[in-house]
Amino acid sequence: MIDDNKLIKTIFAEAVEMTIRLETYLYSSFSNLEGRSAKILENYYLNGTIKVLKEKLEKNWRYYKIKTNSNNSLSSNATNRLFKGIYNVFSNLKWANMRIDFLKNISIRPEIYLLQNDIIKCFKGNFLNFNISLKNEYNYEECLEDLNQTISGENIENSTIILLFIPQIEINNPLMWTHLAHEITHAYEELNNILKEIRREFGKEIEGIHQERLFEYWGREILADVVGLRLFDLGYYISFILFSIRAGDMITKCENHPPHLERIEIMKDLLYKEFRDIREFPNIKNIIDDYRDIAKRYADLEKTNVNIHQHYIRNEVNPEERRNIENAMEKLIENGILKKISEIGNIKLGNFIKCIFIKDFNKLNKLKTELKNGFIISSSRKDLNSSIFDKIDNIRTNQEVYDLFNYIREEPNSVFEIINAGWLYRTENHLGNFENYFINNESFEKGYNDYKNHILKYDDILLKSIENSELHRFFIELGDLGG
């Protein structure tokens, strides 16, 4: 079990980070606007919304400091109070994000397109055209097909463009871009009917129209999670847990989405299955276990403190059908259908995607250390061992010199490795940094500003790493780097 102090620090840090990102986005948006209306908007958002959010955070921070002043533990009452306080901040953040939907004057970073291309390269076969836009959520939408057909009056092949949406506030945060893999998979899955193939394996295990429909909707989500894990493994897992915390809903069963906690358990099992040698890397094992425990404890607190829905079904559904849908939801979970989809899906997906789980934990740990020291992690060099020094001493020909270059050549890291290392650094150092900036600081405002600088600095390092690694690959392809 995770201790409550750690949980509260984790979710508080998340709320602070979201506020920082919202503030940064608003600043950059308004700096592009001109005229009187820009001033009014700026005043409304920055002096209104952000100020209110910071006041709410400060109230929680002050309470936390008083409560943990004498010892480092939190009573159950204090945990509940802080949980409700931070949950309230998340609600306000969610609403603030919805209201900035019209602010789209910020251009999409090229690094997002680089990542999107790297994800698409992992899928086999023909694919659709993609574009990226800003919205208050991760989502995707098919567009242009209808428009093209309306204009031309005929069926045009490959006219569909998939529009991927990324939340405005995550525009500079590559760590959360892992969700793009999830959304791209939805589009790919529809095109290739992977789920239909998986459905055959279940035979009569799925009964009735409601279970069939849920299998389709929920199965789609599980498959997209499996692809997210295969591409970003640890990174996708943690980002999904933090995303669920922000969404403030771990346990509700919706028609379109299975409960987040169930998905987290399934992902954890899959990671354990794939990472067979994980016990040799206790730091990674601890992260997987700790974050699952954080999600579980969050769900407990949600049940205690918020009158959360067990099921969320559209209002227009009549009571009898509602009961049937609820029963189908329970059956799918009870019978372990979702876990089975993830296991079968993981095998079947081998025919469709090329990428499978990063398993080089030594390299991952090394990149994390470099990141911690503030280095750009766009490329890695093989470790030099003593035999290379022997070779240097015995070089006789030009060819031998070039052969030696192979040992000391820098290889660009994949975007997946960079993001994974970013997550590993963040999870291992996050709470430590958070302590330094907030708990050991006497002023909330100073802690907030220092933490903001820290977060933005690491965004820059990761973005620069992604950009450099792509340039590196480009030059290797040109043959200018001896590749």
Add this chain to the structure above:
Amino acid sequence: MFQYAEMSERVKKDLIFCSMVDNLNFGLEFYMLLGTIDTQTKKLLESGVMLCELLEKNPEDIRKGRIPDIEQLISSYELHNTLAISEEYFDELKLPKDYYKKAAEYRRILEKIINGENIPIKKIYEMQKFFDKVEKVLLHKARDSIENLGYYKRKIKSQGGY
């Protein structure tokens, strides 16, 4: 479009109610922890007084339009409505049926605290228990309104935008 604006207003109101009860509960906690009233605690408790003022209106008077201040009538109506859409919540949460009378009593106590009068700890615990239950409903309602608005936005967009 009209429905969208209405739903949007609903979210705003729910978040305001939520903030009021959050402030009140934090205010009571700070009062207990510090044993005195500082500027921040005073501000938080004043927000609680405003919540009680809305909550203490008799739902029967609201229905019959007997409250002279129209703004307070509307806000009180909305707050009662938010809480009472869920009569089952009240059974489950065991809030007293005459909760509006309790709210009036607690408003008076809050005013005494703000004015520096001493209040027995037992009474504060009783208030915390009451407002914790109110908060449980309001926190959920605010989130629910946001989800509904998001769902509505997606729905109307898929029908050709708004």
